[in-house]
């Protein structure tokens with residue numbers, strides 16, 4: 001590997017919510033920070049249904065324009081029957097706008113961004129990046145892997161590929177306004193569920209299934225849309241936008257950090273194994289990562305970022321995700337076409353039901 005041409009206090013790989021949050025805090029703490037992302041534009045082509053709990057405001061400031069709609073809760077349907085309405089107020093975001101604003105705040109704190117640039121390798125503190133056909137090397141005292149579900153940094157830390165769900169989503173025009181987010185369980189969606197999250201006049205309508213069933217996504221989503229059209233939830237128009245992607249379902253990765261590298265957000269498995277929610281966890285883990293790296297850099301490495309960060313992440317998510325992973329494994333093993341048994345299975349494995357919390 002060639003010697004590095006530039007040196008930073010911290011390099012953040014990935015400009016999603018985890019990476020931008022971490023970079024902003026490190027910039028505000030006075031460090032020289034570079035964020036690298038393979039996307040041409042921050043906030044473009046977000047792979048997300050954009051639902052966040054209201055309490056995200058404790059961790060991230062939202063402007064009015066960042067919120068597409070506020071919802072009062074989540075309705076759960078099993079086998080097409082409404083079985084629960086959970087009072088869990090939240091927002092459906094204009095996530096792209098929010099991320100762009102977050103990046104502007106990071107830039108204002110002195111952070112540099114390099115877009116359309118892919119990290120292809122890491123050796124020690126040296127990062128190899130590819131921009132077009134040009135390969136170059138950049139180094140940093142600390143490298144933060146906020147590079148999503150297929151993280152190159154997680155792999156470098158020795159983690160094996162995680163359990164994943166695959167998702168496909170259309171933005172559809174609504175037939176009438178919806179006040180709640182809706183989740184649909186059906187035996188056809190093995191390992192996952194379908195959803196309709198309203199954004200004013202439209203909604204993010206999608207299906208997620210276990211990764212091994214990803215070939216069925218297009219058909220499943222078409223059928224789900226037909227069902228919603230019949231019920232006059234959405235209009236029979238073509239989708240306004242299409243997105244999709246992978247959602248980690250394996251819980252926290254085994255190794256979250258070492259002495260010069262850590263992972264945050266999806267790269268660290270900070271996505272709730274049962275719900276697939278990862279936006280707020282990306283923000284929280286990005287902030288925790290920045291705090292640990294700040295202590296590390298200020299103490300010239302005497303305060304071990306890796307150990308402090310791992311402890312913080314385990315304290316935040318360890319027990320919650322272990323419970324969720326346990327419910328996920330039991331649910332997927334017991335998946336059944338028998339409607340009564342399926343309903344009972346979902347009640348034991350979905351966060352809206354008391355049965356989820358009642359087990360050991």
Ligand SMILES: Cc1cc2nc3c(=O)[nH]c(=O)nc-3n(C[C@H](O)[C@H](O)[C@H](O)COP(=O)(O)OP(=O)(O)OC[C@H]3O[C@@H](n4cnc5c(N)ncnc54)[C@H](O)[C@@H]3O)c2cc1C
Pocket residue numbers: 013014015016017018019036037038039047048049050051052117118119120146147148149150151152167168169206243244245246247264265266267271276277278279280282
């Ligand atoms: C279809 C779908 C729907 C979802 N819906 C919700 C939801 O409603 N609510 C919720 O809370 N969560 C949802 N999630 C999960 C949520 O999107 C993620 O948990 C969240 O985006 C994680 O943020 P992050 O910053 O860790 O990673 P990401 O947002 O994935 O950002 C990672 C960034 O790293 C960049 N990158 C990756 N590799 C490299 C590389 N080698 N070099 C340079 N750059 C790189 C990528 O371009 C990307 O910008 C959904 C996920 C999917 C796929």
